[in-house]
Amino acid sequence: AQTVTQSQPEMSVQEAETVTLSCTYDTSENNYYLFWYKQPPSRQMILVIRQEAYKQQNATENRFSVNFQKAAKSFSLKISDSQLGDTAMYFCAFMKPPGGANSKLTFGKGITLSVRP
Amino acid sequence: NAGVTQTPKFQVLKTGQSMTLQCAQDMNHNSMYWYRQDPGMGLRLIYYSASEGTTDKGEVPNGYNVSRLNKREFSLRLESAAPSQTSVYFCASSVADAYEQYFGPGTRLTVT
Secondary structure, three states, rough: OOOEEOOOOOOEEEOOOOOEEEEEOOOOOOOEEEEEEOOOOOOOOOEEEEEEEOOOOEEEOOOEEEEEEEEOOEEEEEEEEOOOOOOOEEEEEEEEEEEEOHHHOOOOOEEEEEOOO | OEEEEEOEEEEEEOOOOEEEEEEOOOOOOOOOEEEEEOOOOEEEEEEOOOOOHHHHHHHHOEEEEEEEEEOOOOEEEEOOOOOOOOOEEEEEEEEOOOOOOEEOOOOOEOOO
């Protein structure tokens, strides 16, 4: 079974600064997907970024980028130029290659990020 | 195109009462999921349906039943609600063999 660990329950960052959210995972699989989801106060789950384990290049989406260390089973999210709208809970999640019973997400416990004006 | 819709948005039940949470998607997705979110626990999978006509247990299925009514709809039933089922429930859907899941807005359920 896969596990996803987010050990920091809360973080705070000044607007316009950079913050890194940590995530580690455990799996015996060689191929898999990793995700970061954002949940603002509206409660809606929003996919921020994904990383395929077979890709060495770290994924980037605008101000969001990841540091994927496969050997260390580490998957951190960096948010650059933090904005007030980034205030939310962030979840790290794991999925085996999708298909049938594999298409299930395993989530970490989440981290609450507050962006200060 | 409404995406994934859930009804109701909020519900309060007494212990022992039953209810059904409804979920529908209009994206022609094959796979649908029910998760629950508890403080400090993240989201945990209750049941999923990989395709129309099939359902399987997830991580925390006890106390729940599901029905994949058709390709669009996937309902979650609590036969005899317990305070431990107080949670926020999310439905999600995805194309078969695709990684991205689309989530509904959630239902906040309180069992007293």
